[in-house]
Amino acid sequence: MSTKRVYMDNNATTPLHPEVKKTLIECFDLYGNPSSMHSFGREAHERVENSRRLVADFLGASPEEIIFTGGGSESNNTVLKLVTCRETACKLCPASRREIVTTQIEHPSVLNTVKFLESEGIPAVYLSVDREGKIDLQELNDAVSENTALVSVIMANNEIGTIQDIKKVAEIAHASGALVHTDAVQALGKVPVNVRELNIDFLSFSGHKLYGPKGIGILYVKKGAPFCNLIHGGHQEFSRRAGTLNTQGIIGLGKAVELAAQELPEEIERLKRLKNRLKQGILERIPDVHINGHATDCLPGTLNVSFMGAEGEAILLYLDLEGIAVSTGSACSTGSLESSHVIVATGLGAEYAHGSIRFSLGRENTEEDVDYVLEKLPHIILKIRRMSSVYAGGIK
Amino acid sequence: MENLIYLDWASTAVPEEDLIYESVRASVKSFANPSSIHKPGKEAKELLERSRKMIADTLNCKPENIIFTSGGTESNNTILFSTLKKGRQNGIVISGIEHSSVFEPAKTLKEMGIHVRIVPADQNGIVSPEKIARVIDKDTYLVSVMTVNNETGAIQPVKEIGELIRRREEHLQKNIHFHTDAVQAFGKIPFIPEDLGVDSASISAHKIGGPRGVGALYLKKPLAVLYCGGGQERGLRPGTENIQGIYGFTLAAERRNSRLKEEFKRACELKEYILDSLSSLNGCIFISGRDHNSYSPYIINVSFVPLPGEVLVRVLSDRGIAISTGSACSSAHKKKRLRILENMGQPKQIAESAIRISFGPSTQKEEIDEFLDILKKEVNSLQRVAVKL
Structure with a gap:
């Protein structure tokens, strides 16, 4: 067993930024309930509102357009359910618009929600993607109609990192009067996002993907867009999300966003260099590999590689023994033995698709980490391929 | 703080x-x-x-x-x-x-x-x-x-x-x-x-x-x-x-x-102490009962009729004391705020005067004494103004 530990699973979750940790510990004293009238509550309220401003600035939104939620999954569900809400008394969504248009490569929290809504009688269209994971804007154009309530497209895919042209998506969707949502959980802080420029109606984000705390998320709701609560109760969050505010989580998330705004321009370039080093290293050392995702429109730290004739789960476990943490796809889908729905959607052949590994680099990774992976990986692939009945190739 | x-x-x-x-x-x-x-x-x-x-x-x-x-x-x-x-x-x-x-x-x-x-x-x-x-x-x-x-x-x-x-x-x-x-x-x-x-x-x-x-x-x-x-x-x-x-x-x-029993006992004592101390105040009506089998010892709901609860909360807040009129989750809406007490059939006047005092394991007896002193003074002086009106 190796004592060296390399964490390259930053798309599953990220370690807390040390500054965020400090902030979390510092805000112990702010224990008043932000909804209370007394001075304890008011102080907590001010810090929460400061966080809301930081997030709003980061997204190019107004503070009253930002709602704090329990996480990305909750944010996604809130949007999907609101436009198709079954409230007969609801005047917000005209009965004629009931359809959802989404993609085949959404995160489970969108995909499974749409599937659930389909079972409730809501029609849904799942847009296909090309080999690099891009949707076809013409297909989108053909799919949206006067029946479309919502178009929901993931901004950057969590498994292969492909970034979609959300601005174009919004243009096409709005032309037919549909609302637009994007799951930006993986994108925010890794690519520039400005909700005004993109002209979207809803955006989801989660704190723990950006070195912030877990259990806290964001939902951007454009001013004037229709809204129905997922969680009802107290009047918190402009009466849009009930529950005592998670002060610590909100302040921690605000700090994470503030740090991202400062550090990321440089960090993006650094991640790109590291990823390129890893990619080139793999291509030089291992034959019969396929790089998934888009060549240029891709998250700077995400590298998804398929190794022909090697089972992804086996690669993961051997790497784990060497202290290297990666994943085969979404952590939210682990436990299922099927190939990743994202890789399948790109049309990659089964002999490759089963051997897909996601390396997701983050702020703690170094060149040394990359070199360590490059030192261990070829032997592991070779070992697995030797045991394989489907692989007859060799190793460089 | x-x-x-x-x-x-x-x-x-x-x-x-x-x-x-x-x-x-x-x-x-x-x-x-x-x-x-x-x-x-x-x-x-x-x-x-x-x-x-x-x-x-x-x-x-x-x-x-x-x-x-x-x-x-x-x-x-x-x-x-x-x-x-x-x-x-x-x-x-x-x-x-x-x-x-x-x-x-x-x-x-x-x-x-x-x-x-x-x-x-x-x-x-x-x-x-x-x-x-x-x-x-x-x-x-x-x-x-x-x-x-x-x-x-x-x-x-x-x-x-x-x-x-x-x-x-x-x-x-x-x-x-x-x-x-x-x-x-x-x-x-x-x-x-x-x-x-x-x-x-x-x-x-x-x-x-x-x-x-x-x-x-x-x-x-x-x-x-x-x-x-x-x-x-x-x-x-x-x-x-x-x-x-x-x-x-x-x-x-x-x-x-692990400390539930001893904290419960301590809370009962604190609650009784507060109830005894407040009962003689002008207009005092307890909505929470004394029986610890029927009422949580950690919560006291009391009205000083006709003083609006909201006024007392603000006055005490200025003196560095945090209490509430009821649920923080409903504090912004007056109608929602009174829902529970009104549902119990409490007269509007009592419901509007209600304040909630709630404490916990780190609440000290000295803090309670200081709070009671301030509350009594504020209630007495506000009641005098109320009588004149």
């Missing part, structure tokens, strides 16, 4: 600083996604499951009965909205003194066509089991009655209600889900869901000194989910698990439950 006196524990408790620090520390160490299958992921999973076991132990139930959520509100919403199952005739019964996180979902369900019956409490703030049983019919799917009311501290006869529900079930030949919002009970009074005969119960971390944004649902049997996503929490609640919150919650639950 020196010289400030915090007596609004029912709204949120003073966090147990050492435990929250410990939970942040542990979550930095076990930071990975518990659903990941690599070693760091397994470490996080281990901490998650250890936490679940510890919470289950405090409730005397199995770990698989515990679903972690983002808090009491989400836990309550999950149960209420499980009523929306396709193709079923559904009716729900709630008490009139439920927290807004039960009451508002019920209102929404009513708008959606679900048959909602609301059973009022009596003037003492207690719901009659017979009245609940009487409105249960063949359409009833869910009954929700809280364990301890957040404004008056009134402890509801949950066990008796449960027994009557089971009898109605037998009579009607159908299953009825019995839920209790135990947010104000857990860690404060003995609370074992199995003993009370409930099918589900909501609990929250920040009411017992744990972190915000985390709670749990005790669930006897799996139920329809509130929202969809990954397969976390046995498919019943998606989203990457909030390890820091969950572990902090667990540590707080353990501490509260």
Whole structure:
């Protein structure tokens, strides 16, 4: 067993930024309930509102357009359910618009929600993607109609990192009067996002993907867009999300966003260099590999590689023994033995698709980490391929 | 925050600083996604499951009965909205003194066509089991009655209600889900869901000194989910698990439950002391009773008629004392604020004058003395002005 530990699973979750940790510990004293009238509550309220401003600035939104939620999954569900809400008394969504248009490569929290809504009688269209994971804007154009309530497209895919042209998506969707949502959980802080420029109606984000705390998320709701609560109760969050505010989580998330705004321009370039080093290293050392995702429109730290004739789960476990943490796809889908729905959607052949590994680099990774992976990986692939009945190739 | 006196524990408790620090520390160490299958992921999973076991132990139930959520509100919403199952005739019964996180979902369900019956409490703030049983019919799917009311501290006869529900079930030949919002009970009074005969119960971390944004649902049997996503929490609640919150919650639950008896006794003494001290004040009417079997010793609801509760809260806040008029979740809406007391049939004047004093384990006797001194002075001088008006 190796004592060296390399964490390259930053798309599953990220370690807390040390500054965020400090902030979390510092805000112990702010224990008043932000909804209370007394001075304890008011102080907590001010810090929460400061966080809301930081997030709003980061997204190019107004503070009253930002709602704090329990996480990305909750944010996604809130949007999907609101436009198709079954409230007969609801005047917000005209009965004629009931359809959802989404993609085949959404995160489970969108995909499974749409599937659930389909079972409730809501029609849904799942847009296909090309080999690099891009949707076809013409297909989108053909799919949206006067029946479309919502178009929901993931901004950057969590498994292969492909970034979609959300601005174009919004243009096409709005032309037919549909609302637009994007799951930006993986994108925010890794690519520039400005909700005004993109002209979207809803955006989801989660704190723990950006070195912030877990259990806290964001939902951007454009001013004037229709809204129905997922969680009802107290009047918190402009009466849009009930529950005592998670002060610590909100302040921690605000700090994470503030740090991202400062550090990321440089960090993006650094991640790109590291990823390129890893990619080139793999291509030089291992034959019969396929790089998934888009060549240029891709998250700077995400590298998804398929190794022909090697089972992804086996690669993961051997790497784990060497202290290297990666994943085969979404952590939210682990436990299922099927190939990743994202890789399948790109049309990659089964002999490759089963051997897909996601390396997701983050702020703690170094060149040394990359070199360590490059030192261990070829032997592991070779070992697995030797045991394989489907692989007859060799190793460089 | 020196010289400030915090007596609004029912709204949120003073966090147990050492435990929250410990939970942040542990979550930095076990930071990975518990659903990941690599070693760091397994470490996080281990901490998650250890936490679940510890919470289950405090409730005397199995770990698989515990679903972690983002808090009491989400836990309550999950149960209420499980009523929306396709193709079923559904009716729900709630008490009139439920927290807004039960009451508002019920209102929404009513708008959606679900048959909602609301059973009022009596003037003492207690719901009659017979009245609940009487409105249960063949359409009833869910009954929700809280364990301890957040404004008056009134402890509801949950066990008796449960027994009557089971009898109605037998009579009607159908299953009825019995839920209790135990947010104000857990860690404060003995609370074992199995003993009370409930099918589900909501609990929250920040009411017992744990972190915000985390709670749990005790669930006897799996139920329809509130929202969809990954397969976390046995498919019943998606989203990457909030390890820091969950572990902090667990540590707080353990501490509260290990000291429950002695803290309960101390709270009883403090409560009696406050009641004795205030009873002679002009216009004083206690809404919370003295009997510790029927009222949580941690909550006192009192009116100084005709002084508006809101005025007293603001005056005391200026003097560095935090109390409330009722639920923080309803503090912005006057009509909603008075809902619970009005449901009990309390006259409007008493309801509008009500203030809630709530305390916890770190509340000191000296703080109570200082608070009582200030409160008496303020009440006396305000009453003099009120008389002149």
